[in-house]
Each structure stands twice: as structure tokens, then as C-alpha cells.
Amino acid sequence: MSNHPEPAQESSLYEHKHEAIQRPDVGVQEGFRDHKPPRPYRYDSSLSPELCWDETAGREFAEWLLMRITEAAEQGEAAVFAEALVWHGTGETFRSIRECVARLQTLTSPFLNWTGKAERHQISVPTIPLFVHERHSTQGILNGLDSYRQAGTNLDLFGDPQLDISEKLEAYEHKGPWTNRMVLGDSLHVMNSLLEYEGMGGQVQMIYIDPPYGVKFGSNFQPFVRKRDVKHGADDEMIREPEMVKAYRDTWELGLHSYLTYLRDRLLLARELLTESGSVFVQISDDNLHHVREVLDEIFGVNNYCQIIPFRKKLMPLGANLIEGMCDYLIWYAKSKPVVKFNKLYQKSVPNPNSRWTNVELPDGTRRSLSAEEKQNLELLPQRAKVYRLVSQRAPSYSEANDYSFVYKGQQYSSPRGGCWVTSKDKMELLAVANRLEAEGDSLSYIWYHDDYPFSKINNFWTDTSPVQKKSYVVQTTGLAITRCMLMTTDPGDLVLDPTCGSGTTAYVAEQWGRRWITCDTSRVPLALARQRLLTATFPWYELDQPTRGPAGGFVYTRKQNRKGEEIGGKVPRITLKSIANHEEPEMVTLVDKPEVNNKITRVCGAFTVEATLQAANSLLHEQHAVDNSVAVQGNAVAYLDRMLEVLRKSERLQLPGNKQLLLDNVQALSAEDYEYLHATALEKNGTDKRIAIVFGAESGAISSELVFNAASEAVFMRFDALYFFGFAIQAKAREMLEDRKKMRIPCTYVAVTPDVVMSDLLKTSKSSEIFSITGLPDIVFYQTSEKTPANEPLYQVKLLGLDIFTPHNCETESIEAHNLPCWMLDTDYNGMSFIARQVFFPKTAAWDNLQKSLKGRFADSVWEHLAGTTSEAFRLGTRKRIAVKVIDERGNELMVVRDAAEA
DSSP states (O other): OOOSOOHHHHHHTTOOTTOOTTSOBGGGGGGOOOOOOOEEEEOOOOOOSSOOTTTOTTHHHHHHHHHHHHHHHHHOHHHHTSSOEEOTTTOOEEOSHHHHHHHHHHTTSOOOOOTTTTTOSEEEEOOOOOEEEEEEOHHHHHHHHHHHHHHTOOOOOOSOTTOOGGGTEEOOOOOSSOOEEEEESOHHHHHHHHHHTTOOTTOEEEEEEOOOSSOOTTOOOBOOSSOOOSSOOOGGGSOSOTTOOBOOOOOOTTTHHHHHHHHHHHHHHHHHHEEEEEEEEEEEOTTSHHHHHHHHHHHHOGGGEEEEEEEEOOSSOOOOSSSOOOEEEEEEEESSGGGOOOOOOEEEOOOOTTTTOOEEEOTTSOEEEOOHHHHHOGGGSOTTOEEEEEEEOBOSSOOGGGOOOEEETTEEEOOOTTSOBSSOHHHHHHHHHTTOEEEETTEEEEEEEGGGSOEEEOOSOBOSOSOSSOOSSTTOOOHHHHHHHHHHHOOTTOEEEESOOTTSHHHHHHHHTTOEEEEEESSHHHHHHHHHHHHTOEEOOBOBSSGGGGGGGOBOOOOOBOTTOOBOSSEEEEOOHHHHHTTOOOEEEEOTTOOOBOTTOEEEOOOEEEEEOOBSSOOHHHHHTOTTOOHHHHHHHHHHHHHHHHHHHHOOEEEEGGGEEEEEEEEEEOOTTTOSSOOEEEEETTTTOEEEEEEEOOTTBOBOHHHHHHHHHHHHHTTOSEEEEEESOBOHHHHHHHHOHHHHSSOEEEEEEOGGGGSTTOOOOSOGGGTEEEOOEEEEEEEEEEEEOTTOOEEEEEEEEEEEEEETTTTEEEEEEGGGSSEEEEETTOOSSSEEOSEEEOTTSOTTHHHHHHTTTTSOHHHHHHHTSSBOOOBOOOTTOEEEEEEEOTTOOEEEEEEEGGGO
16 A cells, blocks of 8 residues: 555645635636626816816816705705715715815815826726636645655655654644735736725735836836846846846836826725725835825825835945935825724834933942943943933922922932922832932932833834845845834734735735735736745744634744843833832733744745736737627727837837847738738848738737637738737647647747736836747656656656747747746646646755755755756656646746646
8 A cells, every 4th residue: 555645635735725716717717707897996186276166177076065065054964964965076975064064175275286187087997807827835845845755755855754844844824715915917907806806995904015216217127037237148147046137117108197197096996905904105215205195195185194204225325416315215104093003113222321321230239330431332341230320200290298208228308309209108118129219419319220121112213224235136125114014004914915016025024924915016027036035935933822813813922031131022021110119010011023933943935826917818809899899898909909009119129039139110000800810010120021910919818729820820811921929928728839830831929018018107118128028938858757656656757948939030949048047837737727836946046045954954955956957856747647837937927838648
């Protein structure tokens, strides 16, 4: 009888048990029928500072409010507001004269205006479902490797077979229907999907937004995972660490006007997602700090402003003409300030001898003033010496009961001149017994040891947040700033959203502190970096207060002291004059950033999914004849096609392997009456003048095999020389069809488009290398090894050879070597739906080093060498007898091939 896990059990390592039904796998796109119309969001475009009736678009609203107030005065408030009155323009409801007056007053306030604001009283956001493309679990990957040891195979995978990985490796599991989420798509569409498809309004506790800081016309975006320099060099000049990337682009169509519209729209939806006690933080520089504050005032209300937090972000000044700027800013608003969740944060304080901390009590009880040398360096004091200061015992107001004489150490002290003592005589006796009094002139003062409470509240000026080492990402925010925001406004188990993923710092911090998280980005590059960062991360194991509830049950905090008597735990006593005088136990303060840590457990990132706002594979023709066949839907498809043609005309150079480029010229639209599947034509200007046909994939869909076949047939019939498919995604089957030149009868090329070119208010005007890239298919060898399991089952391996890319200008195939690819993944039991990453590889990087050190002895070095290489570990096939290999190229594109067991 075999003692190894069955294939089905191995597969279950990755099944996320509590998947929400609103998040179907990407494989069911074709059958998805739950389509919803776009969601309109109305907003107040504001009036001018005065009620100028002939100049403001809000005149009708103001007159309507005045009419309701007049009616209430004449007919009585109860009669007019028996039912809530609704203003049709914005959908606002009013239930009293007070509400009408308050709203009317807001219409007379000064406001921030910009081009297009007054003309647009609402936005229409496509309601697009989120499909699960990938499922990830670091614990699942390592447990999958560990299962071979349990199976008793002869493979040399393990350093010490006596060590049990399950005793040391853990991940937090959030109870209920939840898995953390990483989403590819426009943040506006993602947030609307969360609201409309998943009903998540009012469920997010904290939103952290780190938008582009400013507007730079013609700014250069470098869309490579492994390459930060904007110059194009040879592959061997590329930076090997995939974290190094510059992934923000900020070329805006209308400059600051587009920027403010972009931000306002997303903040509107952010407000809808927040809980009543929730908070939003916007990270910004001083360039547009004033404008962003005004936008937040409009959306969240002036009364919900909490704080502006300057935080240091730079290690060294960068050379300004005037005074150097060293900080950025966090603007904090609450959904409802009276009920906002807030945890006080504290930091270790150091006595400042230049203030009143000028005395010391030595270990033998002797008290004296600090010497000049000791004031400069407190480390000169002996161990367990206690620095203290004297606090006056004079009360702020007079009380006859506290006006008395007091004898201390044989000397009588009268109450402070012209006043009284701060406490009663019997309590003063307790202070004397506790040796907490000292003569100061002709009076007695209270002795306040710095160790009574060596912590201070963290205020709104953070000078300790600058990075201490080289950042792993060009626009990476220091984790300490986000950590403080998160600890201040959330509890373990709360949900955090970051619609500006970047390097994934917010998700990383949320994972560390046991918060649930969602993050999204329009660019594939940041998601590729965040995926690697999370999969290979290790975190402290914070002890759970209620393990059955997971992180939502909170962490354990205990009081601990080191050998010096210093408080180092999460519970610290606050000793005060009051607690001593009243003979009370001191208050215990919880330091929320110091939960109890179990150093015997290595914690890895919990399970998460990679999702996208891509619907079922379809064509623009299908979009034009959508479910309701409405004129609006047809108009949207036509507008999208026009936009894509405009972008292509401005970015006619397509990036090829080896830093070569392909130039297209004379891009022209084709008539919809004459062509059913083809959208445009152009000339290929690489010394060939080939006449090519162009097809654009749908804005919210993947290119299907049906579209590929039909478009190729039409292009052949119309005698085009080549066919190009421009899309945001393509089905694996369709991608393989493009490589079959004989079947297509025409050279076909797939060109990946960066998703953010269709963001509203954002028009790409920079180089084509930022927008379009020709992609290929992974070239793999799938083979059966000579090893077998004790049950005589065959074992298989996969070797990645590289990425084959068809270059249409010479009809040849060029290859990118496997070790030059940032990441590749293997699903050993592919179900045709979502991709389950059972082995993940980061060639030629040290990405897995943290885990290797933490799990020292659990695996042989060869295992980690495989995970940093191009050959997989040996594996058994799952029940489906089918594998899938997904490769992430340097631009973040995801390229996949599927192989059946018969092809091994």
C-alpha cells in the first residue's frame, strides 16, 4: 500500500475554501451571463462662491431647495417632509428644513473648479466582474514539495528527513468567505465591481491611495520588470533583480484638469466602500497637496478631515535651488469622524537632559544632578540608574483642604506660596513612603522617573520613516508610514484596499499585521513585482488571542522586561502621581505594534488570488450587439475603437526582441460595412511595405480562438500580407492558433497592450515601447523522469527553454533565454479554469533566500537552486493529467502553454 498522498489530496493544497461566488474562475468567461449595465455616480459639481443665478449650473437646485423651505414655512414642516424629498439632479434626499438649509449653505461656499467639472454631473463606470486567473499559496508550494518526503521517494529533496516542515511553517487564515486579492484593471472599474457585483459597500476599513504626485507632460514610463534604465541596451546589461522598475506613468490629456478628475472619481467610490468608522489616506507631495485637500473636502466633507501627516521619505537632499524638501504628506480623512476607529500609537522616548531630565538616581539610591559629560552621553550612567525630573506640587487652582504644612525627613514645608498642594495630606504621605518626594528650594516636588512611562504618543510629524537601505522599487513607499496608518485605523482581520498597487507595500504590510487586503493596478509590471514579493516573504508569527477566529480575534500582548529592567513587551505600565497617591495599580497601556512573537514558527504569506477585470473572450462586433443592443453600448465600442486607433497612430513603433523596433505607417480605419472582423490597416515600414490588417481585442475581454480564425480568414480573402491582433489578453488556445502558420494561411502576430491606455482622462503620448509589445509563447520540454514513486507512479519534470517570439518583419522566430525571464510558474494539475501555481521560479535571483534561511535544513540546497532556475522539481501528474506553464516576461505579460500527459 502506498504511503504517499493521492493526487487529489495534493491538488487540494491550493483550493481556497471560502471563495466568494461572485468571483468565478477565468475559465468560465464564455458562459458568464450575469451582465450588468454601467453604474452612474452622481456628484456635486459645486457653484461659484456666490449665488449668481445666471452664471451657475446649480441654480435650479438652489431654487428647488428655497421652494421646499418656503413651503415648509407656509404649510408646516411635518406636512412637507412627511416623506423624504428627492432632488432628481443628484439623487439627494431631504427630510427637514435643517437639511435643506445646510445643503443650501454648501452651495455658497468657495470651491475648486477645473475643466470638465461643471459639465459632468455624473460619471458612468462600466460594471465588469472580476475573474480569478491565478491562485497562490507559499505554504501550498512548500507543502507540495514536502509531500514527496512523506511519499518516501528516492529524490534528494531534503536536507534532514527527520525535520517536519509543518511544525515550523504557518500562514494566517482569515475565517469566512475570504481570500486576499490582487487585481489587474483600472481601479475605478475594480472598485465599482466590488460595489455592484460583490456588495462590498461599507466593508472596507482603510483605503490607502498613492497616486502619481504630479503631471509631467512627456514623462517616460519604463515598463520592464527587470530593467529600470530608460536606455535600451543588450540583455546582458539588464539589472538582474526584478524588483528594480519604474512603473508609474503620468502623462495626462488635460494636465492638472485630468489629474483632478481622475482622483475625484476614485475618491467618490472609495467613500462608498468605506465602513462608517473607516479612513482614507492619500499620499502626495507638496506639488498638489493643496488641490488634493480641496477635492477631499468636497467628497468627504470638511468636518471629516483628520490630519495632514508630513513623513520623511528621502535619505539625502537631491539638490534643489531653494530650500531642500525632505518629506511627502499623508492626508487623512474619515468616513465619519465622530465614530472613526483610532488606535493610539506610541514610540520609545529618550530623556532629554537639555530639558528638565537633569537628575539621576543611582542603583544604591543616591540622587544627584547629571554631570556635563553624562548629559552629552547617558550611556555613561551605570546599569539600572534612573534619570528623573522634578515636578512642582503646586495645584493649578486653590483648595482649602489641600492648604496644609507637611513634614518630610524632619523638615516642615508649608504649602506653595499663594496656593496649595496638588494632593491631600494622606496621599502626600503615600508619596513620601514611596520615596517620590524631593526638596526643591523651600518646597517639595514630585519625582518623575523617565522609566515610569518611557513612551510618548506619536504625533503628526514622522521624521523616522526615511528608508534605511536601497529601495527595491523606484516609487516604493516606506513600509513604516503605511504601517502606522494601518495600525492607527484598523484592527487585525479588518479589510484594507490599495487601488494603486505599485510594489505591493500596502498588501505586504497588511499581510504582516493580519489584515485582509485587496490591491489593484492597471499595469502588469507592478503586479508581477508584488506577486514575487509576497510569495517569497516571511513574517513574524504574532500569537493569536483567539486562534479559532484567526487574526480577527486579535493578537496576544504581554508585559516583558529585559535584563536592564526596560519594558520591551506589548503591555507597559503607566506609573503616575495619581496612581501612587491613590495606591492604585498603574494603567496598562497596549502598544499595538508589539504583539507577542513566536520565533519558532516561520510565517509565510497567506493564500491569495490574482484576478482581472477581463470578461469573456469576444470581439468589438459582439460588444456592438451586446445583451440590450443599446445605442449607448454601440457608441462605447465605436469610441473605444477610435481611441485605440488614435493611440496607435501616435505610437507606431512596436517593440521586438533584442531591442529592435517595427514601424507601422499610414494607420487607417476600415469600413464596418466592408469588413466584419478587421478594424484597421497599415503599412509595415521595415523595408517591406507590407499591407497589414489590424484587429483590436475588446476593451474588457480576451481575444478568442473564434475571433482569430474568422479574422484570419477575412484577411486572407482580402489579400493582406499579415495580420496583427492588439489586445489586453488572449486565450491560450487562441495564442497557440496564431503560431500555426499553415492553418492560418497568413502570418499572425499578437501585440500586448498595456491596460491603462483605456483609462478615462488618460491619453498615452509617449513612446510605443510603453504601450505595445509583441509577445510569444513559452518554449518548454515536458518529460518523464527515470524516477518513480513507491507506488510505481511516473514522475515528470519541465524545463523552460525560453520565450519564442515571432518577428513579423522577417517571418522568423527569435528567442529570449529562459534565465532572462523574471518569473515562470507550473500548474501540475491544470483544470482549464484558473491557474494554480504549484511551483514558482524566479530565475537568477535571490528571491527565495529568506525562506531558505528560515527553513534551514528542511530542504536540500538543490531545491532552492531549482526554484531559482529553469528546471522544475519532479512531480506527479494530477488527476487531470495535464500541466500548464505560465511565463511572466519583462513587461509583466502573462504567457501560458498547456500540455497533456500524452505530449510528455
